[in-house]
Amino acid sequence: MAMAAAWIAAHKQLISAYKSQRCHVQYSRAVVRIRASSASPHALHLHPIQLLRPLWSSVASPQALSVMKNDQNKTRSTVLLPSLSSRPFNSNQEPNFPLTTAELEFNVGELERTCHLQHPQQQLTKHDLHNQAWYLLSECASSNIPNQFDKGVRVRRRSDKSTQQELLLRAKLGSRILDVCLKEVESRRLFLWEWLSRESNEIDDSAINTTTNNNDTTTDRFSPTAYWNEAPHPTKEMYSLVFSMWKSVIESCSSFSIKSSDAMDLMESCAQQSSSLLSLMEEEYSSDAAFIDAYNSQIQTGRYTLLRMGAVLPDVRNYSEVIGTWGQCIDGSNLRLSLEKQDKSRRQGCSSSSRDGALFHKRLKLEATAMKSMMELLESMEEDLYGTFRSESNNTNSSQQRKRPPPDRYCYNIILAAMARQINPSLYEMRLVLQRMMERVKYELELLENDPDLTEESDTAQLYELAMAFFPDVYSYNALIEARANRSAMFASDNKPQPQSIGGYTSPRLRYRSAWQQQNNVENLSRRKKRFTASEEEAILAEQIIEEMRHVATVTVRPNIWSYNAVIKSWIKTDSERGLLRALLIVNSLAMHGHDRGNDEDKEPSHAPTQIGASRLEKGSTVFERISRWGASFMGSGDSSDCSDIASDERSKIKPIHALDSRSNTQSESVTNPPTYETRNRSSNQTSQVFQSVGMSSRLSYLYSAAGEGKRNDTRAQQVISHESKATLTSPPKLNEIDDDMHSNTPEPIGPLPYIEDKVAPDLKTFLLVAQVSLEYMHSDPNILISGALFIGLALERRGTALSTKLAEDLLHLLEEYYFDLNTDIAIYNSVLNAFAKAAKDTSDARSCFAYAQKADDLVCKLVEKDRVESDTAPRPNEYSFLMAINAWSNAATAAASTGNVSDGRSAALKAEELLKKLQSQPLKTSKSTIACFGAVIRIWASLGEAEQAQRVLENMVEKSERLPLDIIHFNAVFDAWARTLISQTDTDKAISRLLNIRDLLMKMNLGGGYDSFNVDPDTSSFNQVIRACYSPWGSTLAMDDENIRYKAFAIAYECYAKMIQDNNRSRRPDAHTYAHMFKAISTLLPSSTTENRSEKNDVCKTVFHACCRDGHLSKSSIWTLRKCFPDGDEFIALLLSELDNHGTMSTKEKLLMISEDQLLAYLPMEWSRNGRNYKGLNRHRQ
Known part of the structure; x- marks a missing residue:
């Protein structure tokens, strides 16, 4: 019953597959279900067609076929039947639902299983080649790679590791398909040769007239001609598809090649695979030709017809694909980027690692290997071309003699383009390639002149035009x-x-003209020194x-x-x-x-x-x-x-x-x-x-x-x-x-x-060249990177001057007014916005800074309005557009705050927050760029000392983040703003309320916490800012308020300090600033009015001081602050002597009293300040 139910379910699925045009996908799943539900172990080894043969007989009935054909004529699309016995309907449309990689791998495995059955009725045929192998190859080479896990995520194909692995797997599947076809052809050769050996003893001597038609295919006997004609010889297009697959893998690895040695190895391996496949294609043609000659020489032409060649000879397109595959290994732009980064690191005092140098030399070696392989392929094609046509020993057809096709102009251009992409392009070598093209033109023209059969002028003109087709274009x-x-x-x-001074002598310029050529003009002699x-x-x-x-x-x-x-x-x-x-x-x-x-x-x-x-x-x-x-x-x-x-x-x-x-x-x-060259004087x-x-x-x-x-x-x-x-x-x-x-x-x-x-x-690229944003100013988020065709860097934005900003604005206006049909990309607008932001940053005048920020704001509002009205033609602003405008307002707020104009700073912050609200109203998915926009507004409010506004935006950012990783800098900016704001707080009850709020915000940060925790880990600076905020209300004066309030503030500070001590993460361990703030909190918050309070204060000081000396974070600022904790100097000296005794260093009270506070750190053991000495700001005189 289970088997019958599986057959019925598979039958229904096949019928529905025709209606929904998803036959291939559902067919694969139906086969899996049938095999899983089958009780017979033999079913696991049967071909899918054998499993579904009863169904195909019913589905492929004349009535069903006629109904399907009518439906196909209506929809003008046809689904191929994956059968070995039925004939499909031709289709010119691609399937609406591409196969996933798993389904492709399953179908290729089924194809290999068919080839391994080794039965004449179940072997792979030419029909299967066109209906199964070709379809699978086209699906493997499809550029629309479906994402089976997260289809809603925008993935950049050239930088995604999973996509690279998928491309590599598809290329391997394409090679496996060709390998299956070639193995089937070879098995048919062996079978026919063995059959010929057995039949040679049974052939009659009666002579029959030689014929070349397939008259033996109509008899009931075994027909070798029909058997051979059904051999699945791969076509040239199939080889080209596999070449393009390996080329796609190299393209996906190009951006990682300068950073990863494995990527370079993979690129070279893919190119080697293409070359090996081309060699296999040539060997298959030679093997097929040898078999056909041997078979036809032994077969009796009267009884059986002669076999014909089935293997294809590689044409110029196949060679150009392989040359292009090697050419993709050459991309000097990645090397130039690496060199720029190395030069920048050297200028900053950072030494480049030996690993970068090894990768650089390996990339150079890869480019040299690619150039050698391309030139070898080109020379082999030219060698066969010239050798074939110059031999006049026989009158055989040249296409049969020539093994390799002659190169066309496309092959030369591929090599020229690859040479141009090198890190150091050699114009001499490129001119040599151009010379090869001219020699080819000359060779074709010589054939034209030596051909006595050309008498008509029309034929001569046509052949002359064909010869000129090899001229450089x-x-x-x-x-x-x-x-x-x-x-x-x-x-x-x-x-x-250019001239360099050697040994005090400046070499003269070698490229300017002589004095007599310049007519002894004194003015020109002075100019040419430039x-x-x-x-x-x-x-x-x-x-x-x-x-x-x-x-x-x-x-x-x-x-x-x-x-x-x-x-x-x-x-x-x-x-x-x-x-x-x-x-x-x-x-x-x-x-x-x-x-x-x-x-x-x-x-x-x-x-x-x-x-x-x-x-x-x-x-x-x-x-x-x-x-x-x-x-x-x-x-x-x-x-x-x-x-x-x-x-x-x-x-x-x-x-x-x-x-x-x-x-x-x-x-x-x-x-x-043909035109002649004339002398131009x-x-x-x-x-x-x-x-x-x-x-x-x-x-x-x-x-x-x-x-x-x-x-x-x-x-x-x-x-x-x-x-x-x-x-x-x-x-x-x-x-x-x-x-x-x-x-x-x-x-x-x-x-x-x-x-x-x-x-x-x-075109659009012309304007992008002049107004494109430099990558060094772009955010690290890969989602905001513009198209890979854009070039790096441009002086317009690097200058940051008023002139360059005005010029960028005029270029944008020119593009909108005269070239609106170019479908302006948002990158042009982002470039102008970046120019405004940089000009606002580099301008010292606050009014000019506000003017640039207002221009950036107006441009973004214009884009938002155009996107609402002209959604089909206007470019939609992205997160980077808003980020540049918000940065411009941030620079304006900084300029206003530097001049003491707080009102203008608040106005700039409000403008930036308005842009943030417009960003949230856009149909854009939350990304790292969106988080960066929130962070920019937070920093604006924090720099103005508006802690409440900064925390409000921070909480909004956490709510909109959708569990994206946040930046700790934004939280630290809020903590720092609260620490500065609480200095002027006079209401102690309100101060405690705000301190509890800050403490809750810190504790919600992810310390391996639960569901409600923020997706960010605090660092040492986060805890330091909270400890600093705890004593800020009492830092300037010791008001005689309720001691319980100060105890609460100290409890918050000590809780933060205790978490840092207990944490083993180095990014959250206490540093010299932590102990300086703790000593300040002890001195400010712990009272010493009674003996009990003084004893408690001394114990806390001793505990913290011992930890400070143990960690080596003692500094001058800590000693000076610690001294204030003890009104009596004897208690401070006793604390030092106790710690010295624990360390094993002998000293006396008199010696310590004679040393000044500035020199005391030098007298104490170096181990106590081994890390604190690195903080120069904490080791100045009486901070």
């Missing part, structure tokens, strides 16, 4: 620009002039690649927005004023490109304002002009008006490089007539005006061909830029008054901006 050149940007970041730490850093020279050469792309005469290679973004990145990575200026001007040039600015060219240039403020701007000025003026002022030493003062004079003498070419558009030359008289202010004229000689006679791409003339930009490009401030000092800080002009191609507009 825009992505090849973008890799070179990216390499220059990474080299610029590598050299950014060296901001010194220095470019190595990082800036790399950025200049990155711009040179843009010009090289524009002047390629063979094919049309035009820069795209990624090209300009890489150039902007290279200038930003220089970390200099000049680099920031250049990046801003390029962004401005990109932004205004394609927008109608009216007749601005006919207007006189307006002077840039000397101060930042909207009141100084002209009413008719556009955002582009304002950005140009703000960017121009970066070049000056403070007054940017000098830049525009000479604009009119320079405009009449110097023209932009793009204005020299006034020719109209020219059509590209037809591919039927230019008179020195024409170029002297353009380059008379360019110090790197030898590096920029490529610009001379801009107005030459050579072939150019089909591009239109550059729009005339604004007068402010012209003045900035060619005439920096006081250019004609440059001092001859070799180490002058005046920036050297660089040259005209790069030409902006038609239909090239800035």
Whole structure:
């Protein structure tokens, strides 16, 4: 009965699976239930199809199939039947419910079990390959990895260890699927070879005409052709899916590779697995070809048909996937981050560990191994290509001779991109790869010329176009620009002039032109003494690649927005004023490109304002002009008006490089007539005006061909830029008054901006490059990290000046006004908010600080309002947005408190709390960033001495934390605020009430406590602040109030001290401050009016003093405070003598009386103050 019930339940589940399109998932669960309920042990070894064969016969009936087919036509989706006997319906949609990793592992195990049965009717077939193996592979390679444990949690895939393990397991499952298919193919080869050996003795000698059709498949006898045609040969796409799986594992480990040796080992192992799988693919093809040749040579063609090749030959896509897998092992950005952290630690006096150096060298070794493997694969492909086509010994088809496919442009670009990501990209090696691409073009053109069969011009043009397909494209050149940007970041730490002094002699500059080339111009001789850093020279050469792309005469290679973004990145990575200026001007040039600015060219240039403020701007000025003026002022030493003062004079003498070419558009030359290279000459008289202010004229000689006679791409003339930009490009401030000092800080002009191609507009990444937040200012919470495509650091926010803040605000306005269709990311707004917060922190003027905080507040309120009205298009503010605005108000409150303006400080705190309330009203999940916002408001109130307000926000934070780990700093800020507030408390009854409140707050903190405890552990500072608060109301004066009240206060202090003594955790053990506060509490709270009270006070002093000496936390402040506990000096001396006797040190009362209090600590044993001496604040004179 149980077995029958299981069959009925499985039948119902299969029918419902078709209706809900979840056949694969429920089918696996049905098989598990059937096997579990089966009483026969043999059922555990049966194939699922054998278990459900009666059901399939009923489900797959013509009536049922027709009904299912009608339903599928309605829903336009089909579920594959996991059967070996039935035929599924094709589907073009993915299942709505992806399989989990456990279900995938179960299905792969079932597939392996099928292959191990070794029965002709139960073996894996080609039908199963397309319906089971292919489906499982696509599920393993799916990017939507379901989380079976906590689906509601947002997990960052590239940093989650569990996701890495899941990706690795899925890659292993994909390799197992291929291994199952290959084993089945090999078993079929063995079976056919054994069958051929047995049949060779029974074959008749009668000759039958050779045929190539499968006429033997219709007979009842065993058909080797049909048996072989059903072999499950893996396809090229299946191999590509497995390659992509191993590549995904490497991508997930890339961010951890610099911190973990295991991650680097895993990356190399995954790449090795891909290479081994590619070699297995080639060996399978060779083995299959050898078997087919041997079989067909022995079989009688009259009786059986010939077998055909079933294994696939690796194509260029398979090779490119493996090359890309090795390329993912190279990521120099992680190494550069590690080097920056090491340099920062060295500057702070911390020595880098040897482990970091070992990991660094291991990463370099991994990159070297990856580069070697990629080049070996590329060379093997090129070797087979050239060797095959140059051999003319036979006329066999070249595709049969060639074992490896020829590389295409995509393979070269993958290698170039990997080279550009190295920690120290080698431009020489990258140029060699480009040379390989040019040799391939030359090789294809030689084949075209030597082919006598090509007579028609159309065929020649088509083949010429195919040959040009191997020419370096825009992505090849973008890799070179990216390499220059990474080299610029590598050299950014060296901001010194390039020539170095050796033995007192400064080597001359090797890159400027000779005197006769500069026409002996004295002014140019003085200018060329100015220095470019190595990082800036790399950025200049990155711009040179843009010009090289524009002047390629063979094919049309035009820069795209990624090209300009890489150039902007290279200038930003220089970390200099000049680099920031250049990046801003390029962004401005990109932004205004394609927008109608009216007749601005006919207007006189307006002077840039000397101060930042909207009141100084002209009413008719556009955002582009304002950005140009703000960017121009970066070049000056403070007054940017000098830049525009000479604009009119320079405009009449110097023209932009793009204005020299006034020719109209020219059509590209037809591919039927290959273009020829012509010599581009230019008179020195024409170029002297353009380059008379360019110090790197030898590096920029490529610009001379801009107005030459050579072939150019089909591009239109550059729009005339604004007068402010012209003045900035060619005439920096006081250019004609440059001092001859070799180490002058005046920036050297660089040259005209790069030409902006038609239909090239800035994207979101362009603005992110200029306004993105540096990672060092971001919170440690991984949930607020922005997209991994963003670059680290930017001078706009690192500067923190009013000018950079205004510029960031203008860039945001430019993005909203002209590029609203880019779907602005919240990272842009967060960058501007961070700039406001940093400007408020670095501003000494309290009013300016409040102005920046108000701007940040207005921007956040604007985002909240836009999210409410335009929820589909406007970016939603996140926790980091509110945190930056609250930090701005925190800086404003600090500035107000420093000037004694308490009312302004309270206003800033109220503004910050209003933002906190708006944050709680947002549909955001509570995270560490939310806790940080609460903590910022708590610190604001605590710094103002508003302990009640700070504790109220703290309790609200605990309530909203949802058991997230809290920061002890926020609790200590509240305790410190109460300690300062209680100093001025005159009502002792009210003081005791508040002390009990503080004590309850401390005891609720998690000391391994129960359910109601807070999710935070107190530290030593927490207990010290509570002990300090206990004696604060009586610290200034010894009021003759009720002694019972002071006993209660001392009981709270001593309870905290006792918990610290009994705790074995080092983070909560008493320190020198603890004993200083305890001696102060004993001196203040314990009365000594009667003999009994005095005796009790002496006993407590002796106990605490003994513990202080035992722990080695004695200090000068403790001795001075302890002396006040004894009005009679003899009692104090007796306490010291008693402790000295216990220590074994002999001394007398007379000696101790002769020593002053400042020298007493030096006389006492060093063991008593071994730890207390480290606290300099407690060892000053009479604190």
